[in-house]
Amino acid sequence: MTTAVTTPKHGGTGGRTAVAARARQVVKAYGAGETRVVALDHVDVDIARGEFTAIMGPSGSGKSTLMHCLAGLDTVTGGQIFLHDTEITGLKDKKLTQLRRDRIGFIFQAFNLLPTLNALENITLPMDIAGRKPDAGWLQQVVETVGLADRLRHRPTQLSGGQQQRVAVARALAARPDIIFGDEPTGNLDSRAGAEVLGFLRRSVDELGQTIVMVTHDPVAASYADRVLYLADGRIVDEMTRPTAEAVLDRMKDFDARGRTS
Ligand SMILES: Nc1ncnc2c1ncn2[C@@H]1O[C@H](COP(=O)(O)OP(=O)(O)OP(=O)(O)O)[C@@H](O)[C@H]1O
Ligand SMILES: [Mg+2]
Numbered sequence: 001m002t003t004a005v006t007t008p009k010h011g012g013t014g015g016r017t018a019v020a021a022r023a024r025q026v027v028k029a030y031g032a033g034e035t036r037v038v039a040l041d042h043v044d045v046d047i048a049r050g051e052f053t054a055i056m057g058p059s060g061s062g063k064s065t066l067m068h069c070l071a072g073l074d075t076v077t078g079g080q081i082f083l084h085d086t087e088i089t090g091l092k093d094k095k096l097t098q099l100r101r102d103r104i105g106f107i108f109q110a111f112n113l114l115p116t117l118n119a120l121e122n123i124t125l126p127m128d129i130a131g132r133k134p135d136a137g138w139l140q141q142v143v144e145t146v147g148l149a150d151r152l153r154h155r156p157t158q159l160s161g162g163q164q165q166r167v168a169v170a171r172a173l174a175a176r177p178d179i180i181f182g183d184e185p186t187g188n189l190d191s192r193a194g195a196e197v198l199g200f201l202r203r204s205v206d207e208l209g210q211t212i213v214m215v216t217h218d219p220v221a222a223s224y225a226d227r228v229l230y231l232a233d234g235r236i237v238d239e240m241t242r243p244t245a246e247a248v249l250d251r252m253k254d255f256d257a258r259g260r261t262s
Contacts, residue, residue, distance in 0.1 A: 018049040019084070020179045020211040021070050026079035028065050028234075039065040041234035042079070047179065052205045052212045054222040056248070057231030058255075063215045064183055066231065070213065071181045072100050084178060101130050105172030107182035111164045113156040113171075119163075120152040123171045132175070139174055145207070146170045146200050162193025169197060173204060180204075182214040186221055198224045219248035230255070 028040035039062045047053055047070070055063045068074035069081055072088045081089045083103060088096060113122045123143070127134050143149050146166040156164050165185060172180045182201070186194035202224050204210040214225065222228050223245040230238040232255065240251060 019046050019082075020049040020051075021045075021047040021084075021213070022080075022082040023066070023070060024080045024082075026066075026069060026081060027077045028062070028069055028074070029077045039234050040069065040076075043234070043236055045070075045229065045236060047211065047213055048227075049178075049211050050205065050209050051227065052202060052225045053214070054225035054228045054243070055213065055215045055231060056217065056222055056228055056252070057237075061231040062234040063231055065234075067181050067183055067213060067215055071104050071106055071179075072096050073106070101126065102175070103178040105175065105177035105180035107165075107168050107172050107180065107185040109184045109187045111156070111168045111188075113164055113167055115156050118153050118155050119148055119159065119167045119170075122156070122167050123174050126171065127175050130175075134174055135176070138176060141208075142170050142173045145203060146173075147196075160193065161189050162196050165189055165193065165197050166200060169200060169204075173208070173210065179211040179213065182212065184215050184217065186216070186218070191220075194218075194221065219245045219252065222248045 023043050023045045026040050026043045027038065030037045030039060043066060045066075055066065057063055065074065069076050072081070072083070076089055079089070080087055083099065086099065088099065091099065114125065117125065124134050124139070143152065146169055148163065148166055148170060151159060151163060156167070159167065165188070169185070185201075186197050189197060198221055201212055201214070205212055214221070216222050223243050225243060226241065228240045228243045228248060229236055230251070238251070240247060
């Protein structure tokens with residue numbers, strides 16, 4: 001597979017932008033009758049390839065649900081999800097599992113590393129399970145970019161929180177997925193370790209052409225992205241390109257004020 005990727009820094013407007021993931025009129029409802037909750041309410045979204053997108057919004061607004069649906073980790077109640085040109089809604093389990101394994105990376109808030117494996121073994125685990133041999137050159141590039149070259153033989157308990165999360169990021173990148181999703185990947189880190197991980201995510205977009213979608217509550221984290229999408233009550237209510245932490249914070253204050261008066 002060739003990856004001729006242009007890397008628009010902060011949302012290049014010129015030229016054709018390929019779409020890495022697409023949601024069309026996606027509805028996700030949980031439960032039935034009186035306990036029915038509509039977590040996503042006819043969401044349309046395009047995630048551009050080679051871009052870093054942040055998803056923000058109040059607790060319960062549907063951020064995790066949207067990401068899980070886009071990543072094929074959860075089914076939708078209505079609408080369609082596409083990864084590149086493949087519609088994943090309606091794919092059979094086996095095909096979906098395969099596609100997820102080959103094309104999607106997921107970074108969880110709580111790292112999800114295996115304690116008995118060292119850093120390198122954790123990074124290559126998904127490929128080992130899939131019976132794929134890691135590309136040695138790429139693996140080295142990923143390990144160097146995340147700054148873990150001298151920690152590869154350490155187990156998770158021997159690593160700092162930031163280093164553990166960088167292992168989780170390297171694991172997501174190692175299989176060269178088309179798109180990486182992170183649900184508050186820096187939520188458990190102090191600001192310094194968080195900055196390390198965010199700086200790395202930014203570089204993987206700029207230098208490796210990676211596509212990243214990240215949920216965050218933090219305006220500073222969002223400022224690393226090219227674009228911020230705002231969710232409220234299961235709908236996309238706003239977006240901002242080239243975000244700065246100040247602008248994101250101001251927008252959040254606006255939403256809070258509106259929320260209080262409505
Ligand atoms: N498995 C489930 N069963 C029932 N309701 C659910 C389920 N998962 C999520 N919900 C509901 O769907 C809505 C959206 O949840 P979601 O987890 O996507 O929110 P979120 O924006 O990620 O919030 P947070 O910032 O707190 O993580 C919430 O009202 C939640 O209660
Ligand atoms: Mg969530």
